[in-house]
Amino acid sequence: MTHDLIVIGGGPAGMAAAVAAGALGLNVALLDEQHRPGGQIYRNVGIADSSVKTLLGADYAAGASLLAQFARARVDYRPGTQVWDVDPARNVTVLCDNRAECLSAPHLLIATGALERPSPVPGWTLPGVMNAGAAQIALKSGPCVPEGKIVLAGTGPLLLLVACQLLAAGADVTALVETAPRGNGISALRRLPRALTAPAPLIEGVRMLAKLRMSRVRWYRHATNLKVEGDTRVSALCFDAGGAHREAADMVLLHHGVVPNTQLTRLLRLEHRWDDAQVAWRPVRDEWGASSRPGVWIAGDGAGIDGARAAQASGTLAALAIAHAGGPLGEAERDRQSKPWWRILARERAVRPYLEALFRPPKWIGVPTDETMVCRCEEVTAGEIREMARMGCAGPNQAKFFSRCGMGPCQGRLCGLTVTQILADAHHTSPQTVGAYHIRAPIKPVALHALASLCATPLEHASDREFSE
Amino acid sequence: MNSMFRPLLSDQPPLFVYMTIEGRPIRARSGENLALTLLQAGFSHTRLTPVSASPRAPLCLMGACFECLVEVDGRPNTQACMLEVREGMSVRLQNGARRAESGDDA
Numbered sequence: 001m002t003h004d005l006i007v008i009g010g011g012p013a014g015m016a017a018a019v020a021a022g023a024l025g026l027n028v029a030l031l032d033e034q035h036r037p038g039g040q041i042y043r044n045v046g047i048a049d050s051s052v053k054t055l056l057g058a059d060y061a062a063g064a065s066l067l068a069q070f071a072r073a074r075v076d077y078r079p080g081t082q083v084w085d086v087d088p089a090r091n092v093t094v095l096c097d098n099r100a101e102c103l104s105a106p107h108l109l110i111a112t113g114a115l116e117r118p119s120p121v122p123g124w125t126l127p128g129v130m131n132a133g134a135a136q137i138a139l140k141s142g143p144c145v146p147e148g149k150i151v152l153a154g155t156g157p158l159l160l161l162v163a164c165q166l167l168a169a170g171a172d173v174t175a176l177v178e179t180a181p182r183g184n185g186i187s188a189l190r191r192l193p194r195a196l197t198a199p200a201p202l203i204e205g206v207r208m209l210a211k212l213r214m215s216r217v218r219w220y221r222h223a224t225n226l227k228v229e230g231d232t233r234v235s236a237l238c239f240d241a242g243g244a245h246r247e248a249a250d251m252v253l254l255h256h257g258v259v260p261n262t263q264l265t266r267l268l269r270l271e272h273r274w275d276d277a278q279v280a281w282r283p284v285r286d287e288w289g290a291s292s293r294p295g296v297w298i299a300g301d302g303a304g305i306d307g308a309r310a311a312q313a314s315g316t317l318a319a320l321a322i323a324h325a326g327g328p329l330g331e332a333e334r335d336r337q338s339k340p341w342w343r344i345l346a347r348e349r350a351v352r353p354y355l356e357a358l359f360r361p362p363k364w365i366g367v368p369t370d371e372t373m374v375c376r377c378e379e380v381t382a383g384e385i386r387e388m389a390r391m392g393c394a395g396p397n398q399a400k401f402f403s404r405c406g407m408g409p410c411q412g413r414l415c416g417l418t419v420t421q422i423l424a425d426a427h428h429t430s431p432q433t434v435g436a437y438h439i440r441a442p443i444k445p446v447a448l449h450a451l452a453s454l455c456a457t458p459l460e461h462a463s464d465r466e467f468s469e
Numbered sequence: 470m471n472s473m474f475r476p477l478l479s480d481q482p483p484l485f486v487y488m489t490i491e492g493r494p495i496r497a498r499s500g501e502n503l504a505l506t507l508l509q510a511g512f513s514h515t516r517l518t519p520v521s522a523s524p525r526a527p528l529c530l531m532g533a534c535f536e537c538l539v540e541v542d543g544r545p546n547t548q549a550c551m552l553e554v555r556e557g558m559s560v561r562l563q564n565g566a567r568r569a570e571s572g573d574d575a
Contacts, residue, residue: 033532033551035553040531047500049479049480049481050480051477051478051479051480052477052479082551098544115529115531115533116529125523125525126524127473127513127514127524127525127526128473128513128526129528130526130527130528130529130530131528131529131530133529133530133531134527134528134529134530134531137502137530137531138474138502138505138508138530139477141501141502141505141530142474142476142477142498142501142502142505142509143476143477143479144474144475144476144477144505144508144509145474145475145477146473146474147471147472147473147474147475148471169477170477232513232514232524233513233524250471250473251473261533376525376528376534376536377518377535378520379518379520379521379523408535409535409538409546410533410534410535413533413534413535414528414533414534445546445548447544
């Protein structure tokens with residue numbers, strides 16, 4: 001064993017866990033594929049210009065205090081480190097500077113956060129189509145903004161936030177095309193009373209809406225039949241919203257919410273449940289973060305979308321539970337130290353059911369039209385997946401076998417959710433029954449010479465490698 | 470070529486590094502994300518797909534979509550969005566599939 005605890009991911013959950021576990025005397029490693037701490041949400045907050053911080057807003061700048069704690073923490077911090085395999089004995093194989101290395105610990109905390117839900121619509125593979133979150137990443141790490149006319153389309157708080165941030169940065173946002181169906185507002189209303197018990201995010205939301213109303217952005221609601229037009233590059237977004245519309249665009253930014261990144265939790269064959277409210281998979285875990293496999297813990301948005309502040313709390317709580325399970329922290333002390341974090345978690349979660357209902361993605365984004373490309377890597381359409389279903393493929397792994405869907409370099413990160421939903425819809429069953437892709441190592445591309453560098457560091461407990469499939 | 474992105478002015482004058490993309494000399498801000506350098510330098514696609522030779526450009530900028538695969542200093546299948554630019558870096562776009570024997574199908 002090289003450490004007491006290995007944390008994977010340097011966002012709010014991972015940083016908070018490393019800070020807490022380090023303070024309790026654990027020998028902690030934090031592995032992060034980014035070059036600086038912060039995750040996507042607090043990306044580059046430690047080095048960002050004050051003007052960038054201003055336009056990104058207070059929620060972003062707030063990350064600086066956690067970053068400062070992390071900088072002082074007792075942690076073996078390894079930036080620029082890609083994890084490409086984790087086995088059941090918690091051997092973690094990484095790639096750093098094109099060299100492979102193996103670390104191991106009795107406890108492993110997965111804090112790999114969220115991905116944007118894929119938004120498969122006809123034309124979404126054209127250059128000039130990006131995820132809305134990618135435009136925010138460009139603001140945080142360029143900083144730069146899209147040139148020319150920008151059209152944003154989809155649903156979710158992040159879509160509205162990115163629109164406001166791009167406007168503040170002086171970008172030419174011409175249209176906002178919301179796809180949330182009409183029924184969302186009514187189902188959200190029932191969840192409003194609970195959201196009002198911790199109203200800060202709602203107040204922020206009202207401020208964003210006011211800003212957008214005051215801008216000259218053309219605003220469409222309940223849009224359907226999205227289609228991106230263009231030859232070798234985007235030229236327009238077409239859609240129906242009380243009539244057919246065509247918005248000329250140099251860049252189309254798509255967004256339909258964020259979903260847990262389950263690549264590592266799937267690699268480890270942890271138990272997952274389909275969450276119908278979040279329209280996504282969640283790995284099963286207890287209140288402290290313990291997964292279905294002993295010694296493997298999950299914190300932050302990777303366990304279900306609750307936002308950055310909740311991720312910080314859940315990372316801290318997992319660290320306290322690990323320190324308790326690992327010895328140094330007594331139960332009474334664990335419970336005493338965890339109290340304020342439970343309160344934060346409860347406060348942050350109060351608004352989630354309301355947001356999930358209000359911004360619930362339209363059903364058609366999960367079950368796109370036949371001509372829509374679903375697997376961008378291997379260029380497999382929704383129609384071909386439906387054909388797989390007709391031929392008798394019960395689940396994504398069979399469909400992959402026959403169609404190559406999910407076999408490209410992204411390894412199903414961009415098509416997995418869609419394929420599961422198309423097959424569930426075609427077989428008139430639930431996503432839970434249909435299941436998800438088996439994920440296998442290496443989960444990041446590894447050159448053979450990097451693999452060869454492993455010979456110097458033999459695996460511990462290599463014989464424990466047992467997976468039932 | 471129309472660039473897809475334009476830089477925002479920073480508080481302090483930026484430091485630059487000098488590199489090449491497809492043999493073209495490029496000046497980039499030090500520490501910049503390579504995928505964003507490509508998008509600011511006027512490259513409208515980062516690769517042509519192995520299946521249909523369709524042009525693709527970065528979708529996610531966070532290491533998930535693999536649309537920004539390029540060849541960096543001779544190393545193919547490198548995610549541009551996961552790299553920061555370095556002085557003297559040489560970048561080539563990936564047009565079509567890679568070959569195992571040389572990593573270069575030029």
